[in-house]
Amino acid sequence: MDSVWLGILTVTAACAALSAAYGGQGVVVKRGAKALSTTISTPVNSISVQLVSLAEGAALTGAAGGSWDLDLGDFSFTAAPRKPNVATRRLASSLLVSSEFGVLVSSSATGVTATLLALLQSQQAKYSVRIDGILLESTPVPVASHLRTGVVTRHRIELELPVTLTEKEGRLSNAIQFSVVSE
Amino acid sequence: MIKNRLYLAGFVLVISTASSLAAQTSTGTLTVTATVTSSINLIFNSDASGVALTGSGSNAATLALGNISAFGTLATGVTRPTVTATTFTVSSAMDVNVTKANSTSANYTLKAQLGSADATNSWTVGGVAVTSTSAATVSATGSYATNNNYAVGLTVPFATATATVISNTVNFTATAN
Numbered sequence: 001m002d003s004v005w006l007g008i009l010t011v012t013a014a015c016a017a018l019s020a021a022y023g024g025q026g027v028v029v030k031r032g033a034k035a036l037s038t039t040i041s042t043p044v045n046s047i048s049v050q051l052v053s054l055a056e057g058a059a060l061t062g063a064a065g066g067s068w069d070l071d072l073g074d075f076s077f078t079a080a081p082r083k084p085n086v087a088t089r090r091l092a093s094s095l096l097v098s099s100e101f102g103v104l105v106s107s108s109a110t111g112v113t114a115t116l117l118a119l120l121q122s123q124q125a126k127y128s129v130r131i132d133g134i135l136l137e138s139t140p141v142p143v144a145s146h147l148r149t150g151v152v153t154r155h156r157i158e159l160e161l162p163v164t165l166t167e168k169e170g171r172l173s174n175a176i177q178f179s180v181v182s183e
Numbered sequence: 184m185i186k187n188r189l190y191l192a193g194f195v196l197v198i199s200t201a202s203s204l205a206a207q208t209s210t211g212t213l214t215v216t217a218t219v220t221s222s223i224n225l226i227f228n229s230d231a232s233g234v235a236l237t238g239s240g241s242n243a244a245t246l247a248l249g250n251i252s253a254f255g256t257l258a259t260g261v262t263r264p265t266v267t268a269t270t271f272t273v274s275s276a277m278d279v280n281v282t283k284a285n286s287t288s289a290n291y292t293l294k295a296q297l298g299s300a301d302a303t304n305s306w307t308v309g310g311v312a313v314t315s316t317s318a319a320t321v322s323a324t325g326s327y328a329t330n331n332n333y334a335v336g337l338t339v340p341f342a343t344a345t346a347t348v349i350s351n352t353v354n355f356t357a358t359a360n
Contacts, residue, residue: 047207060213067212076222077284095284097217107207121212129215161219163284170219170285175212182207 047114049180050104052152057100058085070157072097077163097159102152103144105180114180116144116155121175126165129174130158140179147180221286225279225357228330233276234260246277246335253341264336272338274307278330281357288359291325294318298352303343307336308353318356325357 051068053060062069073083077095081088089096105114117140118131129136131143132155147153159172227244229236238244249258253271257263265272281291295308297315306313309321325331337349 046209048209049211051211051213062214066210067214070213070215072215072217074218074220076220078222078224079220095219101213105209112207157213157215159215159217161285165219165285166287167219167221167285168287170221172217172219173214175214177210177212179208179210 047105047107047112047149047180047182049114049116049178050106051178052102052104054100054102054152054154056085056154057102058083060101070099070101072099072159091160093164094160094162097161098156100154100156103147103155103178103180104152105147105149107149107182110149112149113145113183114147114149115142115183116147117141117179117181118143119177119179121177124174126169127162127172128160129176130156130160131176132156133158136176140177146183219285221284221288221359223281223283223286223288223291223327223357223359225281225355227355228278228280230276230278230330230332232260232332233334234258236277244277246275248273248275248337251337251339265338269342270338270340272336274334274336276332276334278332279325279355279357280330281325281327283327283359286359288327290327291322291357291359292320293322293325293331294356294358295321296354296356298354301351303340304349305338306351306353307334307338308355309333310336313353318354321355324360 050063051060058070058072060068060070071083072086073081075081075086075088075095075097077090081097086097086099089098103116105116107114118136119140120129120136120138123138134141134143144153144155157176224242226240226242227236227238229239234246234248236244236246248261251257251261251271251273253263253266257273260275262274263271264274279293281293283291295311295313296318297306297313300315308319311319311321313319321333322331335353339349
């Protein structure tokens with residue numbers, strides 16, 4: 001009635017990797033029963049997303065608990081932005097404020113690709129937020145696909161602020177929730 | 184037999200792993216903060232009745248009145264509103280357009296000041312005397328996003344020698360009310 005770990009090389013290798021990543025679960029085979037009883041603890045594989053600062057982008061801070069902060073600083077329709085790596089572009093009736101950041105998708109499995117989705121936690125009528133040109137809403141929208149794991153991809157966040165947005169409404173704070181889904 | 188079952192177990196595991204990967208998701212939150220400050224912007228535009236500005240549409244324009252005289256022909260767009268016993272005045276209209284962004288300001292104050300002192304000639308903007316000593320209020324309630332027409336006037340004494348070049352800078356400042 002000894003318990004043994006499987007010794008099949010290919011399977012064991014896969015199990016070992018999963019065990020290391022997901023808390024020591026593996027395949028246990030009980031030997032000596034009339035029919036071999038196999039217990040498989042289905043490994044809970046995972047994929048994770050991280051946001052990273054880029055040299056060309058405004059610095060991200062935080063990262064505790066999967067939460068990052070991006071402060072784009074002060075800006076006006078006529079003055080240049082004060083924060084490094086924050087760009088503004090004047091349109092006829094609005095101001096575009098943009099910066100770049102990186103997304104790193106990780107997975108314990110190899111060959112995994114993922115889709116990046118984003119939503120705006122607080123939908124605003126006064127201004128709009130885009131990721132890579134895609135308008136964010138209160139429901140997730142895909143902003144990038146086929147992201148390879150272990151590779152930092154470059155993305156652009158863009159705020160469009162109409163000139164009618166008054167200084168009283170000018171302190172903006174909103175959260176973008178990113179999700180990655182393995183493809 | 185046992186060996187075969189072990190291989191089967193391994194196969195099931197692989198399938199199970201692939202299945203769980205297909206449903207994997209992860210989330211991260213990016214909080215974005217920014218502060219928009221109000222601003223206004225001033226540009227000069229050519230006025231249909233005045234001399235065409237060089238640099239029209241910008242905040243650094245040139246108004247060239249050409250050759251001026253008390254009685255001779257003037258360039259198109261230049262008028263001669265007054266000629267006194269000792270001086271003559273020429274004038275040309277130009278537009279000031281001030282736009283606002285992210286502001287609740289209702290209007291603006293426009294002031295003008297000569298860039299350098301002129302002890303010989305006198306200058307006006309919109310009929311208001313302008314000197315280098317202090318900024319003169321040209322309008323206390325300027326309207327935003329409108330071409331506000333102002334005549335730039337120059338009064339020259341008869342005593343001024345012919346071919347004398349007159350040049351100065353008028354600095355305009357708009358302040359949101």
